[in-house]
Amino acid sequence: MNNVPPLDLARQYKLIGEDVSAAVLGVLASGRYIGGSHVETFEQQFGAYVGVSNCVGCNSGTDALYLALRALEIGSGDEVITTPFTFIATAEVITAVGATPVFVDIDAQTFNLDINKLEAAITNKTKAILPVHLFGQPVDMSAVMGIAQSHGLAVIEDCAQATGAQWGSSRVGSIGHIGCFSFFPTKNLGACGDGGAITTNDPAIAAKVRMLREHGMKARYYHEETGINSRLDAVQAAILQIKLRHLDTWNAQRSSVAKRYQELLGLVPGIVTPQETVGGRSVWNQYTIRIPTNYVPTQEPGKEGDGKQSTSLPVTYRDQVRSKLQQLGVSSMVYYPLPLHLQPVYKHLGYQPGSLPVSEQACYEVLALPMFPEISVVEQEQVVYGLKDCL
Known part of the structure; x- marks a missing residue:
């Protein structure tokens, strides 16, 4: 593997x-x-x-x-x-x-x-x-x-x-x-x-x-x-x-990779796959799925229960899945773990947890799977089957 x-x-x-x-x-x-x-x-x-x-x-x-x-x-x-x-x-x-x-x-x-x-x-x-x-x-x-x-x-x-x-x-x-x-x-x-x-x-x-x-x-x-x-x-x-000179070819390959992910991930329950915007054409810089989890905006970002400072949201089911995927040889990314309105640098603007709930929910759930024009079918299958095992 x-x-x-x-x-x-x-x-x-x-x-x-x-x-x-x-x-x-x-x-x-x-x-x-x-x-x-x-x-x-x-x-x-x-x-x-x-x-x-x-x-x-x-x-x-x-x-x-x-x-x-x-x-x-x-x-x-x-x-x-x-x-x-x-x-x-x-x-x-x-x-x-x-x-x-x-x-x-x-x-x-x-x-x-x-x-x-x-x-x-x-x-x-x-x-x-x-x-x-x-x-x-x-x-x-x-x-x-x-x-x-x-x-x-x-x-x-x-x-x-x-x-x-x-x-x-x-x-x-x-x-x-x-x-x-x-x-x-x-x-x-x-x-x-x-x-x-x-x-x-x-x-x-x-x-x-x-x-x-x-x-x-x-x-x-x-x-x-x-x-x-x-x-x-x-x-x-x-x-x-x-x-x-190669950009349109690479973007077309990314679209093919995304289409293949859509087909393969149809076999994986418990996730939400991204959908191309109606009226637009995506170039799939990332292929980002959602792994649904419960979100309750009760904790102020930047603070933990013991009073220590933190710069991220609590560990979620997505994070556990990502860790298991890594053990199976599949790297993934989280874009983004904390929305901008809850970043410490923008605390002075007065946004509170729950003020922009869709963005906050997404930060708990998103997982970017490997995406680049040259990724092989075998590698995509390894990603999807590994994800299925982790879930």
Whole structure:
């Protein structure tokens, strides 16, 4: 019995290693490591892929979100609506620009923002909506854009886990006012290090982002605003050009893996499998099941019965199953064990256990099974049969 990893980037490299090595050596030989033709070409290619007129590379997906908020001049006294069921970066950047994150509960089926609860969260301080296309599943962008337009709000798409996903006939990152992408190695389009990009059809936003990512400069050594240093380096841009050629194939393979999981898991009682969003096309960055458990929001996160500090929710049935799976050679991940509204860093916002119950329930139940394009049928069977044994 072999161990099944949650993902295996080495297998991908074996397929494209020669091309990647040649591209990297070409950059090194050029002597141009920051900016230049490799970055400009990737920005053009990725913008065309997403379906926008402007793409600006940056250092990370986190920086992309931060620069997007800065470009829209969102700051102190403003509110941005987003999800509590996501990686901290989504809310972290809202705080970083001086604004306040307002969390809206999620839909139990898609793990994305519950559109039916979105409008009730809007106040006269709301400046933007920041939906997250979580696990590769697109948010209902038709509904989001309709609500945003009726209230005069900007929409920033967090596409970190969903490069290539579609809502209707449009790719995510081309629907809102700004799209923000991460090229962290585990993403569908991953670099060999950090990287990110902003996409937009607004040239003024693109120009503002370019200035902010270069220390607030338009002309060299003349600084118009306080910016940051956030550039996509040439080596990563060259690697991403190679990988972009394969992205649709890899995403199609992920869809096949997800379909196979659906078929195999039909034999396993006691779990809830993810469903593709109606009206959208997922790219399955993660394949996340739910293992139902009882949830009673009676304990304040960050405290245990003996008064000691803790940063996680109590051990659940999901955690026990995960531990047993590991013993059978199957690795899995939990995205995410504690929702953002209950994180210690956001205690000052006043959210209490039970305030966003669907997100809290999900944190008790979710389990991400191994998901990557190169996973074999035999490995998937090992995952599913091991899961069945554990349950």
